[in-house]
Amino acid sequence: MEKWFNVGKIVNTQGIKGEVRVISKTDFPEKRYKAGNVLFLFMPNSNTPVELTVKSHRTHKNFELLTFEGFNNINEVEKFRDGILKVPESQLGTLAEDEFYxxxxxxxxxxxxxxxxxxxxxxxxxxxxxxxxxxxxxxxxxxxxxxxxxxxxxxxxxxxxxxxxxxxxxxx
Structure with a gap:
């Protein structure tokens, strides 16, 4: 069975173009939220994760702001609020010596x-x-x-x- 690791929580939307606010729980946000990376969204009332590909990432105040491919407006991402973004253990990757998760x-x-x-x-x-x-x-x-x-x-x-x-x- 695949082990999952929490990398962030979607707490709100940002603007009207499909951007979401994420409270990051990842060790390496610049790597984890890079455009093209795949994250899995787990919603509170569902056991089936939604696969999301990062389209853009920027940091604003204490939040990571992300957009996902195929989601271009606020109405499409509003339902993601309170969802937990995770990655499977197989996606963790190797780290340099003296770097740890x-x-x-x-x-x-x-x-x-x-x-x-x-x-x-x-x-x-x-x-x-x-x-x-x-x-x-x-x-x-x-x-x-x-x-x-x-x-x-x-x-x-x-x-x-x-x-x-x-x-x-x-x-x-």
Whole structure:
């Protein structure tokens, strides 16, 4: 059975020419939403996905704006609202060394090079220059770990382990 990965949610339409607003859940929006790529739309009350080919993509505020081939006006895409865009596992593709999919990182156990257990990665933020991993520690305390080479020393997605060398003040 094919495994599906969520890459975004259609939350509204934009304008009258068939553009939709998407809250992105993908690690690589510039690759995932490229014109010609195929996405699958899963609607809340249907088990059959709708195959959609991306016609155009642009970013506006906190949204990804997409149009799909064959859908040229607001009336045709209004029914897509609240739909989840997904891709099959076979479409994930290979990544460069030191690049990971969110689903591979979330849930990893984070420890220091000294062997101190920090917690598990619960969320990934993408504020700008580098990703920030939100680690839920003991007692529910959140620790923010920047994904930079100076801090993250080893990532083993098979074993679900991340080894970090904390900068001064990072864990206090």
């Amino acid at each position: 969110y689903h591979e990182i979330i849930g990893c156990l984070v420890s220091t090079t000294e062997g101190e257990e920090i917690g598990k990665i619960a969320e990934i933020l993408s504020p700008g220059a580098n990703d920030v991993w939100v680690v839920k520690g003991k007692g529910g305390k959140e620790v923010l770990i920047p994904y930079i080479h100076d801090v993250v020393k080893k990532v083993d997605v098979q074993e679900k382990i991340v080894i970090i060398e904390p900068m001064e003040g990072l864990l206090s």
